[in-house]
Amino acid sequence: MSLANQRKKEPDVVRQKLLDCAAQILVDRGLANLTVQAVADAAGVTKGGLLHHFASKQKLTEALFAEKLRSLDAEIDASMAADPVAYGRFTRAYVRSTLRVGQTGPCPCAALSVSTLVDPALRQAWRDWYSARLQRHRDTDGAPELQLVRYAADGVWLEDLMAPDSEPPIDRQALFSQMIDLTRKR
Known part of the structure; x- marks a missing residue:
């Protein structure tokens, strides 16, 4: 045997x-x-x-992406559970997860996330996840200013991927603080 x-x-x-x-x-x-x-x-x-x-490699990549989305979901849910203010709660959690303030090293899902730009199956999985989250939180996070904050967070994430190593790092904490301030009702 x-x-x-x-x-x-x-x-x-x-x-x-x-x-x-x-x-x-x-x-x-x-x-x-x-x-x-x-x-x-x-x-x-x-x-x-x-x-x-x-x-196939495609099925492995799709499973890995699905696992990363589950992990992101759990991270966002934990952040939301700790946030007592309903208005903008999802957006603040999304910004925390996207900017990764205080965390060092490469984001484990960065290379995989970039794949959404060229892989239709991964792009659809991201769209489905994001649309479902926005639908679930439309009452608290549907305001246009909150959408702008989420877009800004995505821009910071993209800048992280595209910036040359020689470029001075952005002041993440300052950006984070300003973005979070924008999610508070005035």
């Missing part, structure tokens, strides 16, 4: 390890280096083992 047949099968654990390794490859090496073989090697499984869980 082979070792594979003796080992306890834990498909959920293997699937999560594959997603974790794919995320780490994205952070360390970028989307261009996210290959089925690289993820399989990093996870210590065969390419066939990876393909058992994800039929």
Whole structure:
């Protein structure tokens, strides 16, 4: 009997390890280096083992994106739960998650998020998530000034991705404070 047949099968654990390794490859090496073989090697499984869980690189990428959206959802929900002011609550949570004030290092989902610009399936997943959140919070976050704040947060995120390393960093805390101030009713 082979070792594979003796080992306890834990498909959920293997699937999560594959997603974790794919995320780490994205952070360390970028989307261009996210290959089925690289993820399989990093996870210590065969390419066939990876393909058992994800039929293609596209399916792996979509699953990773869905996981990042669930993580973003949880982060935003936790931030909203701690915010006692209803007006602009979602927008403030979105700004906190987008600007990542006080956090260092590359955003684990940056390379994946950029993929929404060229990958129709990921773009649709983002649109669906964002539209659902806006619909859910339309009574508290539907004002045009709050939409402008969310657009500004997206602009900061894009600037982070596009700015050359030699450019002085933006004052995140100052931007964050100004954006949060704009979400308060006057």
